[in-house]
Amino acid sequence: MKEEKDNRKSRISRRDFMGAAAAVAAFTIVPRHVLGGPRRQAPSEKLNIAGIGVGGQGGGDIGNVSSENIVALCDVDEKRAGGTFNRYPAARKYRDFRKMLDKEEKNIDAVVVATPDHNHAPAVIRAMNMGKHVYVEKPMAHTIFEAREMTRVARQMKVVTQMGQQGHAGEGLRLTYEFIHDGAIGTVREAHIWSDRPIWPQGIGRPKETQSVPETLDWDLWLGPAPWRPYNRAYAPFNWRGWWDFGCGAMGDMAVHNADPAFFCLDLKAPIAAEAETSPVNNETFPKWQIITYYFPARRGRAPVKLIWYDGGKKPSRPPEMGEDRKLDSNGILFVGDKGKILCGGWSGAPRIIPETKMKAYKRPPKTLKRSIGHHKEWVKACKDNNPKGALAGFEYSGPFTESLLVGNLAVRLGRRVVWDARKMKATNAPEADRYINKSYRKGWEL
Structure with a gap:
């Protein structure tokens, strides 16, 4: 989203910002867990929700749950x-989510997190350890270890979770699953996924100049667990995704959406290897473009799968079945089966068998999968029902999915093929990958 324009009438003063809690102290909405007891239905029909990172995408997420009580931001x-x-x-x-969670612990039922990637795990794990349900924007985590730990804590605390992969609730994903499981294109052994990202600078070095921190920004809190560095507009508020210390690059931004049909429909788990072809890589930012190939083993009688990710202007070759008058969209996925191909739009869009003559002749199968009431709505309902399985992009699914995608970033950063042991969380041929599988945190921001 575009940065909010400065408006004297709407701008919150620093005094108002820091003291708003006192101004509304007399008005408190009792949270559901207080009224109904732990893990029980409360008389209140609404959740008390807090938001962390509520500008940009976070503001949209809060809007999508505004049917509930928004009690802290x-x-x-x-x-x-x-x-x-x-x-x-x-x-x-509030400015500091740690202070907000500590002060509001008894007043909230659930938390929506939409900070830059490097702050996801500290905020989410802190909230879950307090017994709060959590919605977190994609990608779920900044490192493989964080994704594993977030999944573990969610399971231990029995809270409802959801990652912001909106297409997972959509009709396109379900139709694709039903087509593939109907045998529409036979056995699938390969899938190509692409995106028009990055739409921010990558392949650049660290800025040498130091710029003044905007008066409205707390730069130290923005950095959070990341190593300290001087402020520069090259990082915030928008371009952080391209920096290793803050984001997960184009793949972290969009594979969560565009690769979801492959993981869901083909029942993919962890890859056994990943390799990457890229433009030059440095220790500050992701490369300008990359092609990452993941290798998934055979499982439960299903064939092994090769999954290829493209970004930075790279795409697979246009399949001849499309016809000469058609081009690949800016985002999408192509399933290659031994009896045909399925092309889907980005964000888990609707499937089309190609060529179009096959699509027109295809007798669609029955709708075997349950349809979603909506990505945010299903999370809210699951929270009210205390039913972690009710949120279909919960961490039991999105945790392993995120881990698998981030194995590709190891291959990019190391510039070599990575052989992956998911159980041990190790690149068995590259011990130097350990420092990227997990990371260090500034004091006060540890998990």
Whole structure:
């Protein structure tokens, strides 16, 4: 989303920002878990929700759960979050999510997290350890270890979780599953996935100049667990995805959406290897373009699968079955079976068998999968029902999915094929990968 424009009438002053809690202290909505007891249905029909990172995408996520009580909001940039702050004037405002969670622990049922990737795990794990349900934007985690740990804590605490892969609730994903399991294109052994990302700079070095930190931004809190560095507009508020310390690159941004049909429909688990072809790689930013190949073993009588990811302007060759007058869209996935091909749009879009003559002749199978009530709605309902399985992009699914995708980033950063042992969480041929599988955290931000 575009950065909120500065407006004197809507801008929250620093005094108002830091003291809003006192101004609304007299108005408190009792959370469901207090009214109904732990893990029991409460008389109240609404959840009490807090938001962490509520400018940009986070503001949209809060809007999608605004049927509930929005009781607390946290953002390190009061200008960028100003629109969301103004839409929920009764919500108590914070800058530091650690302070918010500590102070609001007894007042909230669930937390929505939409910070940059490097802050996901510290915020999410802290909330889950308090017994709070969590929605977190994609990618779920910054490292493989974080994804594994977030899944473990969610399971241990029996909370409802959801990663922001909106297409997982869509009709396109279900139709693709039903087509493939109907044998529409035979046995699938290969899938090609691509995106028009990055739409931010990559393949660049660290800025040499130091810029003044905007008055409305707390730069130290924005950095959170990441190593300290001087502020520069090259990082925030938008371009952070391209930096190793903060984001997961184009693949982390869009494979969560566009590769979801492959993982879901082909029942993929962990890859056994990954390799990458890229433009030059440095220790600051992701490369300008990359092609990552993942290798998945045979499982439960199903064939092994090779999955190829493309970004930075790279795409697979246009399949001849498309016809000369058609081109591949900017985002999508192509399933290659031994009896045909299926082409889907980005964000788990609707499937089409190609060529179009086969699609027209195809007798569609029955709808065997349950349809979703909506990505955010199913999370809200699951929270109210205390049913972790009710949120279909919960960490039991999205955790292993995220881990698998991030194995590709190991191959990119090391510049070599990675042989992966998911059980041990090790690149067995590359011990130097350990420092990227897990990472160190600044004091006060540990998991």
